[in-house]
Amino acid sequence: MDLSFLQDKIISGQTKIVMIIMDGLGGLPLEPGGKTELETAITPNLNSLAAQSELGLTVPVGPGITAGSGPGHLAIFGYDPIEYEIGRGALEALGVDFELGIKDVAARGNFCTVDTKGNLLDRRAGRLPTEISQELAKLLRTIKVEGVEFFIEPVKEHRFAFVIRGQGLGDALTETDPLKTGVPALKMHALRPDSEKTAICVNQFVDKARLLLANKQPANMILLRGFTKFPKIPMYQELFALNPAAIAVNGMYRGVARLAGMTILDLKGDTLIDEFSALEKNWNSFDFFYLHVKQTDTCGENGDFTGKVRVIEEVDAQIARLMALKPDVVIVGGDHSTPSVLKSHSWHPVPVLLYSKYARGNGITEFGEQACTHGSLGILPAKAIMPIALAHAGRLAKYGA
């Protein structure tokens, strides 16, 4: 079922949908036969919501595939994460909250160290401190090339986001990073005619950067890779006739939400309480809210089982505030699993709960991986959640007479 099939059946409405994404929600028990993080957490409010919800497990990309946050989010937002791929360059720019536009081509940049002959000694310039990167970025911003603009945004240590903006730019480009030392940075060239102007301008930029950085140590040169244009995905406004808002602390999630057409809401602080306050404050202005919880994933990545349990319990404590707003449809789920025993994202399906007054019950009063295995949604592709949510919100017309 492709998006255009869905789009044809969309009907406007006044109903409101809230999607709470706990990043990396799915987990594993510490010992075989034990409980996962979500099953360990004491979640009276989520359990009570589960009793009025349909439960299931979402597969972000496909069986066995571990999803990054980009594809994981695109999938739960309703897009096919293989068809709509977000390149590394764009992710880097989105991650520092850069507002990528349709005239932009983004890349991942590294400060690096070269010897007097220009051969690479260290591709990461000794992972130089972020503060030095910030100073060097200011220097790079002084570079001008006729007809285009450049943006340099430090990320962390030696990494920066690189964006070139102008008319007629393309991203069919080779990379300047040879991925090994002892050789010089590569000259970039275009793989398609539509990218020739970009190659010329970027090569000029790199030549000027080489001169500017020549006397800096250890970061006396740059490498660029992962060139990507602004990823075009159908926006929620046209696709689903929704007026969507995003509540997220971290740049990358704000960025992906922006690609889908969501308005990024201001936050007073970066706590969960601030996020739910933003939901309350903006309740009347939008009909779709995506609220992102980062710390579940952070704890999972750190191997902090107890921490992840605690974050889930903190989310649980906010559920009453959410339900007091009387949303028509609530989705609570994740973009992928991040079991703390693995200290990384994983391929395991992700628990999901879909509340609406039209939910067909599961006879289950618990929100957890095993409970969701027996839920009425079954195990389903993550991209199927939005159509189901739209149906529960009365936003999808009948197909056929």
Next chain:
Amino acid sequence: MDLSFLQDKIISGQTKIVMIIMDGLGGLPLEPGGKTELETAITPNLNSLAAQSELGLTVPVGPGITAGSGPGHLAIFGYDPIEYEIGRGALEALGVDFELGIKDVAARGNFCTVDTKGNLLDRRAGRLPTEISQELAKLLRTIKVEGVEFFIEPVKEHRFAFVIRGQGLGDALTETDPLKTGVPALKMHALRPDSEKTAICVNQFVDKARLLLANKQPANMILLRGFTKFPKIPMYQELFALNPAAIAVNGMYRGVARLAGMTILDLKGDTLIDEFSALEKNWNSFDFFYLHVKQTDTCGENGDFTGKVRVIEEVDAQIARLMALKPDVVIVGGDHSTPSVLKSHSWHPVPVLLYSKYARGNGITEFGEQACTHGSLGILPAKAIMPIALAHAGRLAKYGA
């Protein structure tokens, strides 16, 4: 999710995967409400493994589709069984352990009976005894045609595998079997230029066979159909970066495994014990093992419920030997169902168990059709099992950042 998407994410490793395929594993109860063969079998070792595994039911080809052994195996091996079809000619050759190569075109052959005018009297020559077919095959092997080689391998009764080998052969050919009596065998012709040489050579072969067999009764002529080239499927080595081995007694399964790139291991005898001994003996030389159990299917086909139960119990008794090897991932499943009440293959999904230390529990301590219905893998396409197994074995990289 196609295979090239998967292939891009493969990472090499040292982990080991074992896939035990009980042919025709899925069953049905003798009476409604009763237990299936697998549920009846006393399987303490499989049950204990189930408690540490993810359970599910595999659909070999699609809903309602009864799979033959060829597509059933391709699917559980990770290939789309509709995209990668193995033609009848190739299956016949694989079934007699013939090592099909890339210069070969294979067909199914029949000995038949014709009258003095050459019109067909019996397309199967009275299902003549296999021993007579073997004698006639020796005669056919004396036929020579310039520039190509022929191989004639008796199968059973009137059937034989026919292979033509040479440069520039194709399989876009009509068949010589008119599929009715009272008419002569058809002259073969090519449907594409790439198969013209083959048509000429095969017609010459048939003309010579007619003369050679003229005085034999009842088998005085041959029919050929189902021409197929060597089926090219991506091999496990390149596709999954695995070094795979197959343990199987019967030719067809060895043949399909060979197509996937598996090394066929020698067996001391043809018992289950011999098969598990081969697994132990070769444990250090490979990282993927496919072990095929034929008798479950044979008993199913014979309507022998009790026999099928006993074979499953015999497999259960070998599980300790398998687990003593400390495999990282174990799959126990089937290529299709063969319920003994049906005495044939069936469309019913097939129980599957996937053991790994990263298995998310089901809270189920039993391996059977009903238990698997509640498993954490759900009901899934058989071809999804390999990606999940590779993920559990740490062999798949993350998709997207």
